[in-house]
Amino acid sequence: MTGTAAVTESRVASRLQGSGAHALELDGVTRLFGALAAVSGVSMRIAAGERRAVLGSNGAGKTTLFNTISGDFLPSAGTIRFFGEDITDLPAHERIRRGLRRTYQISQLFRGLSVLDSVFLACRGVSRRRFSLLRPKAADVNRVQAESILNAVHMEADRDTLVATLSHGQQRQLEIALALAGAPRFILFDEPAAGLSPTERRDLVAILNALPRHVGYIIIEHDLDVALRVSDYVSMMHNGRLFKEGTPQEIENDPEVQEIYLGGGHG
Numbered sequence: 001m002t003g004t005a006a007v008t009e010s011r012v013a014s015r016l017q018g019s020g021a022h023a024l025e026l027d028g029v030t031r032l033f034g035a036l037a038a039v040s041g042v043s044m045r046i047a048a049g050e051r052r053a054v055l056g057s058n059g060a061g062k063t064t065l066f067n068t069i070s071g072d073f074l075p076s077a078g079t080i081r082f083f084g085e086d087i088t089d090l091p092a093h094e095r096i097r098r099g100l101r102r103t104y105q106i107s108q109l110f111r112g113l114s115v116l117d118s119v120f121l122a123c124r125g126v127s128r129r130r131f132s133l134l135r136p137k138a139a140d141v142n143r144v145q146a147e148s149i150l151n152a153v154h155m156e157a158d159r160d161t162l163v164a165t166l167s168h169g170q171q172r173q174l175e176i177a178l179a180l181a182g183a184p185r186f187i188l189f190d191e192p193a194a195g196l197s198p199t200e201r202r203d204l205v206a207i208l209n210a211l212p213r214h215v216g217y218i219i220i221e222h223d224l225d226v227a228l229r230v231s232d233y234v235s236m237m238h239n240g241r242l243f244k245e246g247t248p249q250e251i252e253n254d255p256e257v258q259e260i261y262l263g264g265g266h267g
């Protein structure tokens with residue numbers, strides 16, 4: 001029985017591989033800062049449309065891993081493939097052009113804009129027509145897209161609000177909106193639930209679960225409750241390395257994880 005399951009699994013895996021269906025394939029990704037290996041030999045396969053949570057204590061290397069995937073930093077070693085293409089050395093804007101997006105742990109919003117203008121400009125920024133003077137309709141297309149994104153993140157009522165006056169929770173929601181500009185294929189969310197109230201957390205879970213199913217993501221999350229409710233699979237990092245992976249249910253029932261998260265050892 002186990003043998004059959006293993007064969008079936010490997011057939012599925014090879015079919016995915018053959019059709020280039022992996023959104024992300026990391027092989028031995030390493031990032032050094034001087035003598036410190038912030039990320040060390042991380043290998044992962046994430047299928048198209050898959051939603052992955054990455055957990056780990058402070059300094060585990062989660063954000064650094066994101067930086068190598070997004071192109072904010074190049075890895076010191078290893079390779080990164082996005083939908084079959086080697087993007088290891090591509091600049092960040094080329095990765096964005098291919099449908100990869102990210103949000104940041106520390107807010108990067110333009111405080112002087114309205115909510116709608118922020119999302120409109122993000123849509124325009126990734127639109128292929130952004131340099132064209134001959135397509136006046138492009139502005140309308142981007143505006144329609146911006147409005148539909150605001151609906152998706154439950155911010156339609158805030159469209160004319162100045163970003164500077166939004167609450168922390170609304171700012172985090174707006175960051176998700178910006179990542180949705182221009183039909184992304186895969187999004188890296190860096191602790192979107194940080195500093196949110198319980199109600200805002202529930203809203204975040206609903207927003208993520210309602211994203212189009214073909215949009216995959218990795219979410220870095222300290223709150224186990226949120227992480228397990230928005231992911232298909234969970235990877236845990238410690239000291240720059242992956243040390244445990246499993247389904248949300250496996251992770252929830254893992255004695256070591258229970259010790260870390262319920263025993264107060266989590267930083």
Ligand SMILES: Nc1ncnc2c1ncn2[C@@H]1O[C@H](COP(=O)(O)OP(=O)(O)OP(=O)(O)O)[C@@H](O)[C@H]1O
Nearest residue numbers: 033036038056057058059060061062063064065105
């Ligand atoms: N630009 C940098 N220069 C030097 N060291 C860095 C840099 N960025 C991260 N580090 C170090 O790399 C290690 C991993 O940091 P990273 O920010 O990736 O952790 P993290 O898992 O995201 O932690 P947190 O949960 O606190 O956000 C830490 O020891 C950190 O101090």
Ligand SMILES: [Mg+2]
Nearest residue numbers: 062063064105
């Ligand atoms: Mg981090």
